[in-house]
Amino acid sequence: MIDHHALWIVIFGLGIGSYALRFTFLGLIGDRQLxxxxxxxxxxxxxxxxxxxxxxxxxxxxxxxxxxxxxxxxxxxxxxxxxxxxxxxxxxxxxxxxxxxxxxxxxx
Known part of the structure; x- marks a missing residue:
């Protein structure tokens, strides 16, 4: 079993990474013509x-x-x-x- 603290750190880190990846396309260049x-x-x-x-x-x-x-x-x-x-x-x-x-x- 994985430690609960390590599990939450991984979940939080993956959430931040997923948000950052989506924000790169939608937030930064979402209103520009590609x-x-x-x-x-x-x-x-x-x-x-x-x-x-x-x-x-x-x-x-x-x-x-x-x-x-x-x-x-x-x-x-x-x-x-x-x-x-x-x-x-x-x-x-x-x-x-x-x-x-x-x-x-x-x-x-």
């Missing part, structure tokens, strides 16, 4: 965050002890294919979720 090159790069943020969150759970899932899981790998492939075909993130997520549920049922 340069076009920065806006162009910010458009790709969502496209890069989702794969970065999903890839470790597909390639090294903790639930299987780090072993590759065929159901997760096939669901990721289906989600990628649906994202390329439909160009809608919700369609890719729904297709991946459906594949993650259906592949174990089909393969037994």
């Amino acid at each position: 340069p076009e090159w920065l806006l162009r790069h910010l458009r790709y943020t969502a496209v890069t965050v989702l794969p970065a969150l999903v890839a470790p759970q597909v390639l090294w899932p903790a639930g299987t002890g780090g072993q590759l899981d065929p159901a997760r790998l096939s669901a990721a492939c289906v989600a990628l294919l649906a994202g390329v075909v439909f160009r809608k993130p919700i369609a890719a997520i729904a297709a991946g979720f459906a594949a993650l549920y259906l592949v174990p049922l089909i393969t037994g």
Whole structure:
């Protein structure tokens, strides 16, 4: 167990850091027009965050002890294919979720 004082120091420090990061963008430059090159790069943020969150759970899932899981790998492939075909993130997520549920049922 962690000491209660250390826990509250960590929580307070993370809160201050989170606030400072958000204040940098919203408070300091929130009312200014951003340069076009920065806006162009910010458009790709969502496209890069989702794969970065999903890839470790597909390639090294903790639930299987780090072993590759065929159901997760096939669901990721289906989600990628649906994202390329439909160009809608919700369609890719729904297709991946459906594949993650259906592949174990089909393969037994």
